[in-house]
Every structure is written in C-alpha cells, then in structure tokens.
Amino acid sequence: MEEGDGGDGPPKNVSLDSSAAALPLDGTGKKLARQLDFTGFAGVSGTVASSQHLQLQLQPRAHPQLLPQGLAQQTMAVMPVLPQVPHSAVRVGKPESPKSRSRPNFEMKDSTPKKQKQCNCKHSRCLKLYCECFASGIYCEGCNCVNCFNNVENDEARREAVDATLERNPNAFRPKIASSPHGTRNSRDETGEVLLLGKHNKGCHCKRSGCLKKYCECFQANILCSENCKCLDCKNFEGSEERQALFHGDQNNNIAYTQQAANAAITGAIGSSGYSSPPVSKKRKGQEHFFGPTVKDPSVGRLGQFQPPNNVSQVPAPSSSSPSVPGAWVGSAAVGPSNFAYRSLLADIIQPQHLKELCSVLVLVSGQAAKTHSGPDQKNLMDKKRIEDQTETVLASSTQQQLPSQMETDIEKTVADDCLSANQTDKVGPDDSSSDGADVSRGRPMSPGTLALMCDEQDAMFMTAPSPSGLMAQACTISLQSAPGQGMTAAHAEQETIVLTKFRDFLNRVITMGEINETKHSSLARSVLETQKDPVSNNVGSTSTKTPQHQVAASNGVVKAAVPPMATSMNIITSTTLIPNNIIPENGESKPKIEKEI
DNA sequence: GAGTTTGAAACT
DNA sequence: CAGTTTCAAACTC
Numbered sequence: 001m002e003e004g005d006g007g008d009g010p011p012k013n014v015s016l017d018s019s020a021a022a023l024p025l026d027g028t029g030k031k032l033a034r035q036l037d038f039t040g041f042a043g044v045s046g047t048v049a050s051s052q053h054l055q056l057q058l059q060p061r062a063h064p065q066l067l068p069q070g071l072a073q074q075t076m077a078v079m080p081v082l083p084q085v086p087h088s089a090v091r092v093g094k095p096e097s098p099k100s101r102s103r104p105n106f107e108m109k110d111s112t113p114k115k116q117k118q119c120n121c122k123h124s125r126c127l128k129l130y131c132e133c134f135a136s137g138i139y140c141e142g143c144n145c146v147n148c149f150n151n152v153e154n155d156e157a158r159r160e161a162v163d164a165t166l167e168r169n170p171n172a173f174r175p176k177i178a179s180s181p182h183g184t185r186n187s188r189d190e191t192g193e194v195l196l197l198g199k200h201n202k203g204c205h206c207k208r209s210g211c212l213k214k215y216c217e218c219f220q221a222n223i224l225c226s227e228n229c230k231c232l233d234c235k236n237f238e239g240s241e242e243r244q245a246l247f248h249g250d251q252n253n254n255i256a257y258t259q260q261a262a263n264a265a266i267t268g269a270i271g272s273s274g275y276s277s278p279p280v281s282k283k284r285k286g287q288e289h290f291f292g293p294t295v296k297d298p299s300v301g302r303l304g305q306f307q308p309p310n311n312v313s314q315v316p317a318p319s320s321s322s323p324s325v326p327g328a329w330v331g332s333a334a335v336g337p338s339n340f341a342y343r344s345l346l347a348d349i350i351q352p353q354h355l356k357e358l359c360s361v362l363v364l365v366s367g368q369a370a371k372t373h374s375g376p377d378q379k380n381l382m383d384k385k386r387i388e389d390q391t392e393t394v395l396a397s398s399t400q401q402q403l404p405s406q407m408e409t410d411i412e413k414t415v416a417d418d419c420l421s422a423n424q425t426d427k428v429g430p431d432d433s434s435s436d437g438a439d440v441s442r443g444r445p446m447s448p449g450t451l452a453l454m455c456d457e458q459d460a461m462f463m464t465a466p467s468p469s470g471l472m473a474q475a476c477t478i479s480l481q482s483a484p485g486q487g488m489t490a491a492h493a494e495q496e497t498i499v500l501t502k503f504r505d506f507l508n509r510v511i512t513m514g515e516i517n518e519t520k521h522s523s524l525a526r527s528v529l530e531t532q533k534d535p536v537s538n539n540v541g542s543t544s545t546k547t548p549q550h551q552v553a554a555s556n557g558v559v560k561a562a563v564p565p566m567a568t569s570m571n572i573i574t575s576t577t578l579i580p581n582n583i584i585p586e587n588g589e590s591k592p593k594i595e596k597e598i
Numbered sequence: 599g600a601g602t603t604t605g606a607a608a609c610t
Numbered sequence: 611c612a613g614t615t616t617c618a619a620a621c622t623c
Contacts, residue, residue: 123617129607130617206605214620215604
C-alpha cells in the first residue's frame with residue numbers, strides 16, 4: 001500500500017489545499033513559467049525567505065484579501081507553487097539549487113545555475129516527497145526516474161498525490177527553510193562562508209552527520225541549525241570550529257578538502273578541543289537555554305540565527321540573495337556577540353520598503369501597460385494620472401527613505417486594485433480556456449510569472465492592508481472594462497514584458513550595486529579579515545565570537561564610511577529602474593523603452 | 599558504478 | 611506521538 005498516488009478514488013477533500021492543488025500544475029503552466037527564467041533567483045532566493053523572496057506563487061482561487069490572513073497565506077503557500085520553475089530555480093522559499101528542493105546549491109556561489117537536477121526515483125513514481133521534482137512542484141523532465149507519474153500525462157494521478165501529500169502535511173510544499181523570524185541577515189564567520197539566516201521550519205534530525213554534510217537539510221540550505229532542530233552532535237552552528245574548518249576549505253573551492261574537513265570535523269579530528277562549553281553537547285543539543293544566553297555568552301554558537309529584531313531591517317526578504325552574492329565584512333553593531341558578521345553587499349541596499357515599492361511600481365506599471373495597450377478612455381486617463389502621481393510619490397518617498405503612511409496606504413490600495421484586477425481577469429479568462437488554464441493563447445490572461453509578481457506583491461500588501469475598499473473594486477472594474485476579451489492577451493503580454501523587464505532591470509541594478517560595494521569592500525574586507533584572523537588554536541571554537549568589540553566598532557565605522565549611504569544606493573536603483581515614465585509614452589507608442597542606464 | 603550511509607518521508 | 615520502514619540522495623570505495 002505504498003504510494004497514495006492516484007488512480008484510485010476521487011480526489012480527497014482537502015478543501016483549502018486541494019483547491020490550491022487543483023491549480024494548474026499542468027504542462028502549460030510549466031511551460032509558461034519555464035519561459036520565464038527565474039533561475040537568477042536561485043542564487044537570490046533562498047530559501048528562505050519564504051515569504052520575503054519572490055515567491056512564484058500561483059494565485060489562490062479566492063482573493064486572499066478576502067480571507068482571514070492566515071487562511072489566505074495558507075491558501076497561497078500550500079500549493080506546490082513552483083510547478084513551472086526549473087530545478088535550477090528556487091523552490092518556494094528555498095534557496096533552490098539546481099540540486100533539490102531542500103538542497104540548496106553549494107556550487108552556486110557564482111550564482112550560475114548549474115544543470116537541472118534530475119531525480120532517480122524508482123519506487124515512488126515521483127509522486128511522493130521523496131522525489132525532488134515532485135517536492136519542488138515541478139514535473140519530471142529528463143529525469144532518470146522509473147515509472148514516473150510526475151508528468152503531464154499523469155496529471156490526474158499527480159494531482160491526487162498532491163492532495164494526499166497535502167492532506168498528510170498541509171505544509172508539505174511550503175518552503176522548508178524560512179527566514180528567521182528575527183529577520184534575515186547574511187552572516188558569515190571568519191572562514192568566509194556565506195551563511196543564510198534562514199531557519200529550517202521543522203528542523204533537521206541528523207544523528208550522525210554532525211549536520212555538516214548534505215544529508216542535513218540545514219547544511220544543505222546553508223543555514224545554521226536552529227532551535228527547531230533535533231539533531232545530535234550538531235556542529236552546524238556559528239562558531240563551530242568544525243564548521244569553520246569545513247568552510248575554510250570550501251573557500252578555496254576545494255571540494256575534496258571540504259569534505260575532508262567535514263569528515264575530520266565529524267570524526268573529531270579537528271574537534272572542538274578548546275570549547276569550554278561546547279555549544280552542542282554530546283547529546284541532543286540544548287534548546288532554549290542554548291539561545292537564551294547567547295547574547296551574553298559569545299562562546300555559544302548559533303548566534304547568527306537569533307539576531308535581535310532590530311536587525312531585521314537590514315536585509316529584507318531575499319535572504320535568498322545571500323548565498324551567491326559576495327559580501328562585505330562589516331562590523332555589525334546589532335549582531336551583538338557575533339563580532340564579525342557577514343553582511344550581504346546588498347544588505348543595506350535593499351530595504352523592505354524598497355521591495356514594497358518595487359512591487360508597487362511593477363504593479364502600477366503593469367496596470368498602466370494594460371490600460372495603455374487597451375486604449376485610453378477618459379477613465380483610464382484619470383486612472384493613469386493617479387498612477388503617475390503615486391509612482392512619483394513612491395520614488396520620492398524612496399529617496400527620502402520614508403514612506404509616509406498615507407501614501408503607503410494609497411499605494412497599497414492601488415496595488416490591491418491591480419492585483420485584484422489581475423485576479424479577476426484571471427478568473428474571467430478560463431471561461432474560454434481549458435479549465436486548468438492550459439491554453440495560453442486563449443484563456444491565460446497573465447503568465448504565472450506576472451501573476452507571481454503581482455500575487456507576491458499582493459501578499460505583502462494585504463498583510464498590512466487588509467481592508468479592500470471600494471476603490472479596489474472600482475479599479476477592478478476598470479481593469480475589466482479596459483481589457484476585455486481579445487485585447488487581453490496582447491495587453492497581458494505587454495504587461496508581462498514590461499513587468500518582467502523592469503524587474504530584471506531592477507535585479508541587474510541590485511547586482512551592480514552589490515558589485516560596486518564588493519569592489520569597495522574587497523580590500524577593506526581583506527585587511528579586516530587578516531586583522532581578525534588568529535591562529536586557529538586560539539580562541540577555540542569562537543574565533544568569531546571573541547573578537548574584541550572595539551574591532552567591530554572600528555570596522556563598522558570604516559565600512560560604513562566606505563559604503564555609500566544605502567538609501568542613496570537604493571534610490572539609484574529604484575529611480576533608474578522603476579520609473580515608469582517610459583512605460584507611459586507620451587505619444588501613445590505602445591512599446592516602452594525599457595533599457596535605461598544607471 | 600556499485601555499495602553504503604544517511605535522514606526525510608511515509609507508514610504503523 | 612514514537613517507533614519502524616521506505617525511499618532517494620549523498621557519500622564512499
């Protein structure tokens with residue numbers, strides 16, 4: 001009685017989940033999404049950030065804003081939302097590597113997605129979470145699996161399997177790694193590995209790997225073990241010598257050395273000889289007591305995961321971005337005992353509000369594109385004016401690093417409008433398309449990518465703007481009126497092009513900013529590193545945590561001085577990338593000029 | 599490439 | 611919920 005795969009019996013009633021599961025996990029959706037190369041996110045995402053990074057989530061059938069917050073979230077996230085994303089892309093919320101859903105790619109530090117991972121399932125029919133493809137919400141494609149049902153041909157069975165899986169575990173397709181509740185932060189110990197501050201939702205249960213092998217999901221995800229873990233002899237904590245040794249080797253891209261180090265670490269060859277108070281005792285690592293004193297006791301590991309909340313703002317969502325992005329060494333005042341914490345070069349560039357603004361602008365642009373395409377009428381003109389005004393204000397507020405609450409509300413409303421209209425059109429569309437939305441040319445008004453952008457935006461927005469007002473409905477109506485029937489496809493294609501291009505540009509700018517920062521920091525980082533580096537034998541087990549505070553302060557000051565005000569950096573990004581002026585052609589030209597220089 | 603180890607998922 | 615089995619990836623040789 002293995003494999004609750006389908007074939008037998010009607011789909012189980014998993015109300016919430018099944019509705020999500022019924023969403024297009026179809027071939028079309030997949031192809032659609034595959035056209036959209038989000039692989040860039042692989043490096044950016046991560047894991048993490050389940051909620052924060054750009055989750056390519058399909059829209060729930062019900063407007064999430066009409067549901068209780070938790071419910072809405074559940075509905076949206078519960079689905080294998082990345083059915084279309086190639087392996088190399090991020091699984092929702094996870095630093096998806098080309099490797100697997102739960103196995104973020106360690107070979108992706110160059111952020112270059114490697115080849116798509118192919119499963120080798122033999123007995124699960126690729127309809128269980130054992131199968132990485134299935135777990136990632138994608139179809140098997142070019143895999144080496146046997147008796148695979150995870151394909152278009154067996155979509156029904158697959159769907160049922162999804163239902164069954166969700167029934168067992170409603171969070172089955174949710175990201176395993178979530179950003180730390182204390183905020184995502186990039187950290188890095190003195191050995192130089194990039195470390196995500198994600199947190200495994202369930203935690204690992206490793207017993208023999210020391211959490212220093214890829215058997216460990218935390219290690220896989222390049223995150224530290226957390227209080228959620230129930231592992232034994234964990235060595236995957238900040239300050240762990242074994243771990244440091246491991247990454248020290250990795251730093252040189254010497255895999256052999258890395259594994260050697262891991263083995264040595266696990267077997268105790270390196271050991272934590274000097275650990276006066278091993279963060280992980282022989283047995284099950286401590287739970288709360290472990291982290292309680294962390295702030296005071298620098299010798300205690302895993303600090304990185306429990307940063308003070310005030311650190312949250314430093315790195316917004318895309319915790320995913322960290323793994324592949326070279327970082328800067330900075331003193332982290334907020335880090336507390338962890339003196340030298342790695343911070344992504346983007347850490348201060350991107351602020352939560354920027355993401356918000358980005359999403360807002362994307363949505364605005366998208367909406368505007370649709371309206372422009374469908375031909376302006378009087379109402380559109382008014383709406384257009386409104387959007388222009390708001391966009392300007394967004395950018396202005398970005399410049400000031402402040403988003404007046406009033407404006408924020410306005411924006412949220414506008415975004416909500418557009419999201420709603422998107423949803424609405426999406427719902428209207430299927431009437432003339434296959435039920436699963438498979439027919440792109442006819443029924444699918446908006447690609448999953450565009451939807452995802454908007455939905456994610458919506459997700460974020462509605463968390464704070466729970467009350468869809470009449471304005472939303474109004475805008476919804478406007479959208480529907482302005483993009484009826486035939487014109488919709490073209491309009492949405494236009495939208496998609498614009499939005500995705502904008503977003504790509506935005507990411508490019510972010511990367512550019514990161515590179516700039518990298519250049520600026522590289523020499524400094526080196527000197528700081530050297531200054532801080534001590535013989536390994538000293539400061540056993542807590543080289544990083546025992547660095548004198550004054551060094552932190554000093555480095556912090558220096559770095560801060562070297563770094564352009566992040567507000568400015570981000571303003572550059574937003575203002576050059578997101579200004580929708582070129583999207584709203586004065587002369588009515590339909591093709592906006594998208595490329596702009598920084 | 600075969601065999602072993604490992605830990606998550608599935609099952610009882 | 612705990613214990614056991616199944617499974618596929620990671621790892622070793």
